[in-house]
Amino acid sequence: MFISCIIEAIFSELSSIFLSVFYIVSFLILHTKGYFKRLFNYFSYVGRMALTNYLIQCIVCAFVFYGYGLGYLDNMTITTGTIFTFIFFIIQMIVSKIWLSNFHYGPFEKFWRYLTYQGNLY
Structure with a gap:
């Protein structure tokens, strides 16, 4: 045994x-591969906004899954949870690309830099 x-x-x-x-x-x-190379480039946008995306994931998932929000933790199947995860991450990839086409940093990354460099952002 x-x-x-x-x-x-x-x-x-x-x-x-x-x-x-x-x-x-x-x-x-x-x-x-050619097609997948373009697709994987979207991961770089998510990586450049890692702190922002992490915090947004925490906030949204806490609201969706726990009792003080929608409370779907025990009511969601594995399939539904997996689909939710993929859709949510794809949305984050698209929003990250749009955000970074207008700004250099994500909002929380900018705030983190502000705190780190004591007000000197550049």
């Missing part, structure tokens, strides 16, 4: 490592 638990734990850890490597290699292969 004890040995089988150890073997199961080892295979569980190994499978997560190989799955991670599979995701990374798949991402890199798709990134080299």
Whole structure:
């Protein structure tokens, strides 16, 4: 019994490592293709506004899923949750691109820079 638990734990850890490597290699292969390269460029906009997008995700998901908001945490299926996640992230990608075409930083990134450099933004 004890040995089988150890073997199961080892295979569980190994499978997560190989799955991670599979995701990374798949991402890199798709990134080299023409169509997917343009699609993956939208990730750079989200990355440049990482703090803003993270805080907005926290606020929106807290409102959608917890009791002080809509309370969908126990009422949403895995499929619906996955669709919600993809749609929400696509919206964030589009909004990030639009925002960064007009401004250099996201709103929270600008505020963070303001606090870091004590008012000197440039």
